[in-house]
Amino acid sequence: MEKRISKILSSYPGDRSDLIPILQDIQSNFGYLPEEILKEVSSFTRVPESEIYGVASFYSQFSFTPKGKNHIMVCTGTACHVKGADQIKEGIERHLGIEEGGVTPDLEYSIESVGCLGCCALAPCATVNDEIKSNITLKDIKKIFRRRKREKPS
Ligand code: FES
Numbered sequence: 001m002e003k004r005i006s007k008i009l010s011s012y013p014g015d016r017s018d019l020i021p022i023l024q025d026i027q028s029n030f031g032y033l034p035e036e037i038l039k040e041v042s043s044f045t046r047v048p049e050s051e052i053y054g055v056a057s058f059y060s061q062f063s064f065t066p067k068g069k070n071h072i073m074v075c076t077g078t079a080c081h082v083k084g085a086d087q088i089k090e091g092i093e094r095h096l097g098i099e100e101g102g103v104t105p106d107l108e109y110s111i112e113s114v115g116c117l118g119c120c121a122l123a124p125c126a127t128v129n130d131e132i133k134s135n136i137t138l139k140d141i142k143k144i145f146r147r148r149k150r151e152k153p154s
Helices: 002-010 016-030 035-045 049-058 078-082 085-096 138-151
Strands: 070-075 109-114 126-128 131-133
Touching: 002 016, 002 035, 016 035, 016 049, 035 049, 070 085, 078 085, 085 109, 085 138
Parallel strands: 070 109
Antiparallel strands: 070 126, 126 131
């Protein structure tokens, strides 16, 4: 972990204005913002830790718990629940081999459930990196992952 963070920090002069790009690099490298690394960022940029937490909490792109490059949010609100959201969530968990709140070992995918995505008429819904998938079925899940695998650069 130290090598990766040193490499990230060495590509910046250490100005306050570098804070968000540094956090973006950490998020994309580690899948989240680990607490011990934020301490290093604080001494590197001379931005107090409390301020870093304030900035990082403001933007939804940052997470304090591990998140995959493709973050899936499955809606389990009432409308989606009635239309089989639980089976959809279980299908995704089975497909990825992780449970809700987990992240795949390669940091490609993570999954969580949310109360309502605001598109109840199109239930059941989920998002993959903020892109809404509506009226999803178990078949769609396979298609989504197959397509993402093809799009992934080797
Ligand atoms: S309950 Fe799922 S989008 Fe509202």
